[in-house]
Amino acid sequence: MAQNAKPRLAVWKFSSCDGCQLSLLDCEDELLAVAGAVEIANFPEASRAVGKGPYDLSLVEGSITTPHDAERIHRVRRLSKFLVTIGACATAGGIQALRNFHDVKNYISAVYPSPEFIETLSKSTPISDHVKVDMELRGCPINKYQLVEVLSAILNKRKPGISSHSVCIECKRRGTVCIMVAQGIPCLGPVTHAGCGAICPSYNRGCYGCFGPKETPNTESLAAQLTGLGVSDPDIVRAMRGFNACAEPFRKEGEAHER
Amino acid sequence: MSAKTIKVDYLARVEGEGGIHIRIKGREVADVRLTIFEPPRFFEALLRGRNYSEAPDITARICGICPVAYQMSSVQAMENALGITVDGPLRALRRLLYCGEWIESHALHVYLLHAPDFLGYEDAIQIARDHPAVVQRALQLKKIGNEIVAALGGREIHPINVRVGGFYRVPAKSELTPMLDRLQWARDASVETVRWAATLPFPEFEPDYEFVALRHPDEYPINEGRIVSSTGLDIAVHQYEEHFFEEHAKHSNALRSVHKDHGSYHVGPLARYNLNFDRLPPVAQAAAREAGLTNVCRNPFKSIIVRGVELVQVCDEAVRLIQEYTMPGKAAVPVVPHAGTGYGCTEAPRGILYHRYRLDEQGIITEAKIVPPTSQNQKQIESDLRQFVASRIDLPDEKLTWQCEQVVRNYDPCISCATHFLKLHIERD
Numbered sequence: 001m002a003q004n005a006k007p008r009l010a011v012w013k014f015s016s017c018d019g020c021q022l023s024l025l026d027c028e029d030e031l032l033a034v035a036g037a038v039e040i041a042n043f044p045e046a047s048r049a050v051g052k053g054p055y056d057l058s059l060v061e062g063s064i065t066t067p068h069d070a071e072r073i074h075r076v077r078r079l080s081k082f083l084v085t086i087g088a089c090a091t092a093g094g095i096q097a098l099r100n101f102h103d104v105k106n107y108i109s110a111v112y113p114s115p116e117f118i119e120t121l122s123k124s125t126p127i128s129d130h131v132k133v134d135m136e137l138r139g140c141p142i143n144k145y146q147l148v149e150v151l152s153a154i155l156n157k158r159k160p161g162i163s164s165h166s167v168c169i170e171c172k173r174r175g176t177v178c179i180m181v182a183q184g185i186p187c188l189g190p191v192t193h194a195g196c197g198a199i200c201p202s203y204n205r206g207c208y209g210c211f212g213p214k215e216t217p218n219t220e221s222l223a224a225q226l227t228g229l230g231v232s233d234p235d236i237v238r239a240m241r242g243f244n245a246c247a248e249p250f251r252k253e254g255e256a257h258e259r
Numbered sequence: 260m261s262a263k264t265i266k267v268d269y270l271a272r273v274e275g276e277g278g279i280h281i282r283i284k285g286r287e288v289a290d291v292r293l294t295i296f297e298p299p300r301f302f303e304a305l306l307r308g309r310n311y312s313e314a315p316d317i318t319a320r321i322c323g324i325c326p327v328a329y330q331m332s333s334v335q336a337m338e339n340a341l342g343i344t345v346d347g348p349l350r351a352l353r354r355l356l357y358c359g360e361w362i363e364s365h366a367l368h369v370y371l372l373h374a375p376d377f378l379g380y381e382d383a384i385q386i387a388r389d390h391p392a393v394v395q396r397a398l399q400l401k402k403i404g405n406e407i408v409a410a411l412g413g414r415e416i417h418p419i420n421v422r423v424g425g426f427y428r429v430p431a432k433s434e435l436t437p438m439l440d441r442l443q444w445a446r447d448a449s450v451e452t453v454r455w456a457a458t459l460p461f462p463e464f465e466p467d468y469e470f471v472a473l474r475h476p477d478e479y480p481i482n483e484g485r486i487v488s489s490t491g492l493d494i495a496v497h498q499y500e501e502h503f504f505e506e507h508a509k510h511s512n513a514l515r516s517v518h519k520d521h522g523s524y525h526v527g528p529l530a531r532y533n534l535n536f537d538r539l540p541p542v543a544q545a546a547a548r549e550a551g552l553t554n555v556c557r558n559p560f561k562s563i564i565v566r567g568v569e570l571v572q573v574c575d576e577a578v579r580l581i582q583e584y585t586m587p588g589k590a591a592v593p594v595v596p597h598a599g600t601g602y603g604c605t606e607a608p609r610g611i612l613y614h615r616y617r618l619d620e621q622g623i624i625t626e627a628k629i630v631p632p633t634s635q636n637q638k639q640i641e642s643d644l645r646q647f648v649a650s651r652i653d654l655p656d657e658k659l660t661w662q663c664e665q666v667v668r669n670y671d672p673c674i675s676c677a678t679h680f681l682k683l684h685i686e687r688d
Contacts, residue, residue: 013275013276014298015297015298015300016323017320017321017322017323017326018274018275018322018323018324018673019320019322019323019324019326019416019417020323021323022274022323022324022416023416025367025371026401026405026415026416028398028399028401028402028405029398029402031398032384032387032394032398035384035387040382040384044269044270044271044272045271045272045273045274046271046272046371046372046382046383046384047271047272047375047381047382047384047385048271048272048375048381048382048664049381049382049385050271065298065299065300066298068296069298094320095300095305095317095320096300096301096305098305099301099304099305102304104301106304107301107304107305108299108301108304110301110303110304110307111299111301111302111303111304112299112507112514114507120298120299140320140417141323141414141416141417144415196414199413199414199419200413200419200427202413203413203419203420203427203428204427204428204590205419205420205422205427205428208316208419210417235310238309238310238313242316243320
C-alpha cells in the first residue's frame with residue numbers, strides 16, 4: 001500500500017497472439033527483479049489477482065478489432081498514467097490488419113460456418129488511432145531486452161535507449177556481410193526499424209520487416225532494387241503486406257505495386 | 260428454489276481471452292459455457308493468396324506461446340503437398356527445435372500457470388516469496404527450452420529459421436554442444452519436477468475420456484505419426500476431416516471440434532501419455548512410476564505430473580539429438596512449387612494441431628484449414644466443468660469458482676489459438 005509505494009504495472013491484451021506479453025515472462029533472469037521493482041497490479045496471463053487502477057504504467061498488446069475493444073481501450077487510457085504499446089499489432093494493426101485490404105464479410109464466412117455469431121470491425125487498427133500513446137515498442141514480437149530497457153528507463157525517469165535507424169546498421173554492427181549485395185537475397189533491412197539485432201540476415205535470410213518501417217524509409221528505392229533482383233510486383237506487394245502491412249510507408253509502397 | 264450463477268469474467272493464467280459461465284438451478288447444473296471473446300483474426304482467410312513459403316511465418320503468429328508448433332504443422336502440410344521428404348539431420352533438428360518449445364511451454368504451464376492453483380497462490384511471483392528455489396528451478400528450465408529455440412530458430416518467439424524444405428541455416432555441432440550440460444541438469448530438474456508435482460493435492464475426478472493423439476512406430480509423438488484414439492481409431496493424417504468436424508456455438512469466437520458419432524474428445528499431454536506410455540524412455544517411465552502413476556491416468560488435475568513426465572522425455576531426447584547430430588551439407592531440400600493439397604499434424608504442447616492447404620500451380624495458397632488443440636478440447640472442457648460442478652454443488656461459490664478455473668487450466672488452454680479467454684460465471688437460479 002502507501003508505505004511501499006512501488007510503481008503499479010498493468011498489462012493489457014487486445015487482438016494479438018500473446019507473444020509480446022509473454023516476452024515479460026521470458027525474461028527468466030530478470031522476472032523476479034522486475035516483480036521486486038514494481039507492483040504487478042494487473043497481468044491476467046500471469047496472475048488471477050487484479051488490483052484496481054489507476055496504474056502508473058500500462059503495457060498494451062494487440063490491435064483494436066471489435067466494437068467492445070474500441071471502447072475498452074479508452075478505459076485503459078483513463079486508468080493509465082503512462083501507456084506503452086508493445087508489438088506490431090498494437091503499433092500497426094498486426095497481421096490481422098490484412099483484412100483492411102479486403103471485405104471483412106468474406107473473411108468471416110471463409111472461417112466461420114455461422115457468420116452471424118461474429119462481431120468484428122471491418123478494420124484492425126493500432127492503439128494510437130484510438131487514444132494517446134506515450135511510447136511505442138516495435139516488433140513481431142518485441143525484443144525482450146528492449147522491454148526491460150523501457151521498464152528500467154521509466155522506473156528511473158530517464159529516456160530509454162531505443163534506436164530508430166534501420167536493420168542495416170545492426171548488420172554492420174554484428175559484422176554480417178550484406179546478403180542482398182553479396183548473395184542477391186531480397187531483404188527489407190534498409191527500410192526496417194532496428195531492434196531485433198538483425199537476426200534474419202545472420203541466418204542467411206532476408207529481413208521480412210517484422211519491426212515495421214524505420215524513420216524516413218525510402219521504400220521506393222528499395223522496391224526498385226528488389227525489382228532488379230527479379231522480384232515480381234505481386235511478391236513486392238506480399239513483402240510489404242506482412243506483419244506491419246498498415247504502417248503507412250509499407251501500405252503505400254504495397255499499393256504502388258498493385259495494379 | 261435457490262438459483263445462482265458462477266462466473267469468471269476474465270480467466271487468468273491462460274493464454275488469450277475467455278471466461279466461464281455456469282448456471283445452477285436448484286441442485287442441477289443448467290448451463291455451462293466456456294465463452295471465448297478473444298477477437299477473431301481470420302488466419303484461414305488471410306492466408307489465401309499468400310505464397311506457400313510464407314505459411315510458417317504467418318501461422319506462427321497465431322500463437323506466441325507455441326509458434327514452433329504452427330511452423331512444424333504448416334511445413335509438414337506444405338511438404339506433403341509438394342511431395343518433399345525432410346529426413347536425416349534436418350528432421351532431427353526440427354525435432355530438437357520442437358523439444359525446446361515443449362520444455363519452455365511445459366515449464367511455463369506447470370510452475371507459473373498451473374501450480375499456483377494447487378498451492379493456493381494467485382501467481383508464481385507469490386510462490387517465489389515462500390518457495391524461491393521452486394520458482395528458480397522453473398525459470399531455469401524454461402530458459403534452457405528457450406535457449407534451444409533461439410539457437411535453432413534465431414529467437415524464442417516467432418523463430419525465423421524454419422522454411423518449407425528445412426532451414427535457412429543449419430548450426431555446426433559446436434553451436435549445440437555447449438547446451439548439453441544444462442540440458443542434463445534440466446533432465447534431472449524435470450525428474451525433480453515430477454516428484455514435486457506428485458506431492459500436490461488432487462481432487463478425485465476421472466471422466467471417461469476419449470483420448471486422441473499421434474502415435475509413431477518408435478518415437479514418443481511430437482512431430483509425426485498416425486492419429487489414434489482410446490476407442491480404437493487409427494487413421495492417417497489426411498483422413499482427419501473424415502472423422503472430426505467443427506461446430507460453431509453462439510457464445511464463442513472459436514470453433515469446437517467433435518469426433519463424428521463419438522462427441523467430445525481430449526487432446527494434449529494426458530492423451531499422449533495414455534496412448535504412448537510405451538514410447539517414453541526408461542528415465543521418464545521410471546519418474547512416472549515413482550510418482551505413483553501407472554500407464555493409465557484419467558485425472559485431468561494430474562496433467563501437471565504428466566507434463567513433468569513429458570519434460571523428462573523431451574530433455575532426454577534433446578540430449579540424445581544433440582549427441583547424435585552431424586551437420587548436414589545442405590540447409591534445405593530444394594522446393595519446386597506446383598499445384599496440390601497437403602496435410603500436416605504435429606503435437607503442439609497442448610495437443611494435436613492439424614493444417615491443410617491447397618496450392619495452385621504457382622504455389623499460391625487457395626485454401627487453408629487450421630484446427631488448434633484448444634478448439635478440439637473446448638467441448639471436453641465444458642463437459643468436465645459440468646461433471647465437476649454437479650458433484651460439488653454445495654461448495655461455497657468462491658471455492659467452486661476457483662476450482663472451476665482450475666478445471667479449465669488443467670488443459671493449458673490457448674485461447675489465442677482457439678480463436679482464432681477467460682471469464683468464469685456460475686449462475687444459480
